Amino acid sequence: MASRKLITLDEFTIEETRKFPKATGELSALLRDISLASKMINKQVRKAGLVDILGKHGATNVQGEEQMKLDVYSNDTLISVLKNSADCAGVASEENDNELCFDDSFSHDSKYVVLFDPLDGSSNIDVNAPIGTIFAIYRRVSPLGKPVTKEDFLQPGNKLMAAGYVIYGSSTMMVYATRIGVNGFTLEPSIGEFCLSHPDIKCPEKGKIYSVNQGNSAKYDDRLLAYLGYCMENKKEEGRPYSHRYIGSMVADMHRTLIKGGIFMYPADSSSPKGKLRLQYECNPMAFLIEAAGGVASDGKGNILDIIPTELHQRTPIFIGSKSMVNKALEFVANKETVV
Numbered sequence: 001m002a003s004r005k006l007i008t009l010d011e012f013t014i015e016e017t018r019k020f021p022k023a024t025g026e027l028s029a030l031l032r033d034i035s036l037a038s039k040m041i042n043k044q045v046r047k048a049g050l051v052d053i054l055g056k057h058g059a060t061n062v063q064g065e066e067q068m069k070l071d072v073y074s075n076d077t078l079i080s081v082l083k084n085s086a087d088c089a090g091v092a093s094e095e096n097d098n099e100l101c102f103d104d105s106f107s108h109d110s111k112y113v114v115l116f117d118p119l120d121g122s123s124n125i126d127v128n129a130p131i132g133t134i135f136a137i138y139r140r141v142s143p144l145g146k147p148v149t150k151e152d153f154l155q156p157g158n159k160l161m162a163a164g165y166v167i168y169g170s171s172t173m174m175v176y177a178t179r180i181g182v183n184g185f186t187l188e189p190s191i192g193e194f195c196l197s198h199p200d201i202k203c204p205e206k207g208k209i210y211s212v213n214q215g216n217s218a219k220y221d222d223r224l225l226a227y228l229g230y231c232m233e234n235k236k237e238e239g240r241p242y243s244h245r246y247i248g249s250m251v252a253d254m255h256r257t258l259i260k261g262g263i264f265m266y267p268a269d270s271s272s273p274k275g276k277l278r279l280q281y282e283c284n285p286m287a288f289l290i291e292a293a294g295g296v297a298s299d300g301k302g303n304i305l306d307i308i309p310t311e312l313h314q315r316t317p318i319f320i321g322s323k324s325m326v327n328k329a330l331e332f333v334a335n336k337e338t339v340v
Contacts, residue, residue: 009035009174009185009194016178026087026111027137027161027178033088034114034135035174035185035194037081038166041074041119041133042187045168070125071095074118074133082114089113089140090148092312094281099312101147108145112161113138113152117281120165121249130169132251136285137162153312157284157305164289165251175201175255177292182258198259203295207261207322210242211253219269227332250277254286254320258293263321263329267300275299275317279309283318296326300333 013028075095082088083102089110090101094117101107114137121131139161140152164176172187174194184198210231217225231242242262247253250264257264268275277283287297287304297304297320304318319329 006188007196009196012183012185012196016180024111029087030085030112030114030137031162031176033081033085034078037078038133038172038174039187039192040077040081042166042168042172044070044073045131071119071122078116078118078133086110087112090152091115092153092280093118094278094313099148099150099153103147108147111139111144113140113148115153115280117278120251120282121247124247124249129247129249130167130252131249132165132167132255134165134251134282134285135163136160136280136288150312153280154309156308157288160284160288160305163285165254165285167251167255169252173197173255175258175289177289179292182289182293201258201293203258203290203293204261204322205294206239206324207257207263208239208242209245209256209260209262210265210325211244211246211257211262212265212267213246213248214244216269219271220267223332223335224267227329230328230332250282250286254290257321258290258295261322261325263319263325265319265329266317267319268317272315275315277315277318279304279307279314279316280312283316287318287320290320294323295321296323298326298330300330
């Protein structure tokens with residue numbers, strides 16, 4: 001029986017570039033740079049229990065959260081790889097206070113900036129739960145030939161050129177979206193390459209799983225509690241109750257939601273009235289990806305991708321996933337009469 005031909009990430013991005021005669025290949029090169037950094041991070045994740053890389057680093061990030069050692073390693077690795085790239089003008093990271101503009105002639109002429117959460121779900125590191133890297137790529141708005149500015153990093157999600165994540169789980173996968181679709185690549189350890197394993201991913205329109213930190217329910221308002229009651233209601237003819245799954249790593253919860261369908265929620269609550277997840281590093285890239293796969297993402301009032309950011313570390317509520325499930329949740333959140 002003939003073996004199935006493996007298509008590597010490099011081969012795939014080159015083939016995709018050929019579909020656009022005016023493409024320069026810079027975006028494809030950036031995706032390959034991110035995949036290189038993720039392979040380096042993956043190597044450390046895989047041996048984390050054997051070396052002194054687990055546990056707390058002893059510092060806090062700009063969010064006031066304790067940094068883990070792998071957080072710092074992942075952040076440094078991504079910055080180093082992208083800085084040495086000729087295709088990135090600057091980066092912004094969840095772990096750093098401000099954007100980092102690369103100050104050399106190659107970077108000044110680069111068209112793109114990259115924003116990332118270097119290690120999402122890092123509180124799960126010490127218990128060996130899935131963690132991941134989230135990234136977003138924007139075309140700069142400042143003039144070429146000069147250093148990038150803060151405005152290059154404060155663009156709404158509807159201006160994204162590409163976005164995605166790498167999940168370090170039972171296997172390591174890179175999933176990314178452009179405006180023409182979503183594709184997933186699994187790391188083949190024997191050759192050290194990401195290979196196409198999930199072509200043209202579509203998020204199911206309906207699902208049977210809701211994902212939320214239900215331990216925070218005492219902080220939720222009545223409208224959201226009503227939706228949770230709807231999810232748990234015994235209506236077998238309507239496919240309920242839904243199953244509740246919550247890992248506590250956005251990458252892991254979103255990967256399941258993308259593949260199996262469902263809804264992931266991190267709403268505002270009494271202790272976080274503006275939400276908790278970061279717009280630029282987590283919500284925008286995931287919203288761009290889920291919409292490219294046919295899903296929906298909202299802050300409870302409107303499309304996540306239409307929010308105009310005012311600061312790098314801005315937070316937002318999020319409802320994201322299968323179209324029918326998110327739309328139903330939004331009916332409850334808006335307190336429409338149609339929810340009954």
